[in-house]
Amino acid sequence: MQIKLVSLEDGITSCGFRKMAAYVARINEDTESCYVSTNRYRSVLNGIKGTLGEAGMMHDEEIDEIAQGLAGSDIVGYSSMTGYAALTHKIIARLREISPDTYQIWGGIHPIIQPEDAITADVDAICVGEGEFAFSEFLENFRDGRDVTATKNFWFNRGDEVVRNHFLALMTRDEMETLPFPQYGEGEKIYRATEGFVDMKVGDYVANDGLGYTTLWSIGCPFHCAYCGNTKFIANDPKYKRIRHPSARYIIDEVKSARARFPHLSQVSFHDDSFMAIPYRELEEFAELWKAELGIPFAVYGVIPNYVKRNKFEVLTWAGMNRVRMGIQSGSQDILDFYKRPTPPAKILAAGEVIASFSPKYHIPPAYDIIVDNPVETRQDVVDTLELLYEMDRPYTLFIYSLKVIPNTELEKAMRERGIDIEEISANYFAIPPRVGNLLLYVLALVRPPRWLWKRLLKRVEASTTPQKEYPRLGMVLRTLYLMRRAADHLRVMDFSVIPGWTGYVFWRLGLVGLWQKRFTPRPERPVKEPAVAVAVTPPALPDAATG
Known part of the structure; x- marks a missing residue:
């Protein structure tokens, strides 16, 4: 068949x-x-x-x-x-x-x-x-x-x-x-205009992922954020909130299998929704296997501020973790409540302090997700987000997304109840209108301005629904500088996981990527192994002499 x-x-x-x-x-x-x-x-x-x-x-x-x-x-x-x-x-x-x-x-x-x-x-x-x-x-x-x-x-x-x-x-x-490893380099086809479906080649992978391999270890998310498609999964089965994953041995062998076919894979990105929610003991086992059998850098996406723990970061960084991506979404408590996201600004700042302590010595600057252009936001909500990011420990970069409403989520219901035209705001979450408030996000990803200048800039910020001037040329300049800064942060450690194309492949073929990872990439000492938690076991009662 x-x-x-x-x-x-x-x-x-x-x-x-x-x-x-x-x-x-x-x-x-x-x-x-x-x-x-x-x-x-x-x-x-x-x-x-x-x-x-x-x-x-x-x-x-x-x-x-x-x-x-x-x-x-x-x-x-x-x-x-x-x-x-x-x-x-x-x-x-x-x-x-x-x-x-x-x-x-x-x-x-x-x-x-x-x-x-x-x-x-x-x-x-x-x-x-x-x-x-x-x-x-x-x-x-x-x-x-x-x-x-x-x-x-x-x-x-x-x-x-x-x-x-x-x-x-x-x-x-x-x-x-029991599931097979994801199909990767096993006879896949790719569509090309005027040619139809043709064999996928190494160049297709390099053009898309550079030297990186993307995967998931765990499924599930303990949160119930209004904007997220996971809310539909949870509505279908509440047990989706539980973190499920195969063994550490399974995911290590999966990566080894992919690298056996594509030896150029020099970095792995985990796109789990809540990787850091995995218990410490299981992360420790993963770290030990990764360090012993792979020894290449890896990134963790989907970090939730509530689960940022120093001991987890220490053992994962020792194993090879070299960057993380954390969801902030907003610095306004009102908007976080609107999103039903239980990550108050104080917890975000505390998580940022832990994360920043590993960069730039051990980590590429972390990336923080921000949602903009929410028609519910007031001017003060926008300012609160900018102020939170101004206070965040540096260095960091930002992943900036224009709000897109996913159908059948609680956010869609809330927006419709407010009479908001969802189609009008859901066209493209990567297209960031060059308003002052949005442009200041690019500025913060590059530098922290002096406080006196920052106060003057904030006076020009408006809510996204307020008619205001846009600056497309300035936006292109800032976005170019922002992307150049991100690329430089990765090139500094020979990380080509987010830089597509053949440049990284050539560096790998010349042996420069492997040399840099082995000789010039600092790693912390193995953290002291945490003692196992003793569990008291009550011995069974002896049979009563009269009945035994």
Whole structure:
């Protein structure tokens, strides 16, 4: 049976899709993974112009060419986020026209977040939960010609009826341990305009990820932030708030497997939602294995201020952690409350103090996420965010995002209740309007101005909804300087994980990257091993003499 799986997103990172593709390839030999990379994620030019995220659009000729490349398959499965939903709809419709017997399934984030939209596509089914075990059950019944419409984690179009099934239990740690490693360099295809789907080569990986490998160790998040798609996952199953992950041995072996195929991989980025929420003992085991068997730098994304603990940072930095990314989102307590994010400014500042103590000696400056252009924000809310960042311990850089409202989240409900036009503010979260308040974020990522000058600059800040002058040329200059500063921070330690292209690859081939990591990258001493917590065990009572 021929199955083709299609990932539609900026770039080819696709961590979740790669996991699913590996699983499907295990249970069905004739499986092909196809990538439609709508816009290279780390394009330097797009970063300078502020046009990252303006993807998900293709000409009709390209849509037809993609559909032609999928035609004739028994099953085609799609994976996309909401930003690429319109494109996915179009490809599905065109494939239905030219290959009506192909069974089409839409999975990934969008059908989970907004199943009501996904099921309106000309698909046979959508996957609304974890896909691996659900698809295995579906495929077994599909092959045998049995009814598939009772498969859990799926919705089905059956004539004029939509069959909505319940959810499977979330995967356990032991079940996660049985999954194959994500598919990486194992015969994937990539779409090129006028050429169709062609073999993916080393150059495609280098163009997208430089010398970096991106993965996830854990799934789940203990928070319930109003703007986050995780709220939908938690609504589907409250147990999603628990952190689940396979063993440290599993994730170490996964990285070793990827490096066996691509020896140039010299850094790893963990995009877990809450890596630092993993208990210390498990992080310590991970650190010891990483140090002994890999010894390359790694970054941790998705750091939550509440879980920043010095002992965790010490053991992970000893193992090779060289940068982190933490979500701040806002410096205004009112907006943090609006987002239902229990990270008060004092806790953010305390976390920043711990993080900054490792940089620049051991870490590349940390990156902090900030959300701007929230129509609910007052001028004071914007000022509060700028003041918090002004007070943060340095050095740091910023990842700045314009607010995008994800469908079916609590934020969408709150915005609609306030009569806010969601479509108007949700076009592109990378496009940052060059207003004074936003431009000052770039300034802070570069330098801390003198207080007297800072006070004068703050007087020009307005809420995003207030009509105000924009400075596009100044914005481009500041964004260019900001990106140059970020690149310099990485180049200083020969880290090419966020710098795409062949430059890093050439440095690796010359042996300079490995030499720098071994000879010129300082690492702290192994922290003192924390004693195990003794657990008192009460011995069983002896049998009573009268009854024993």
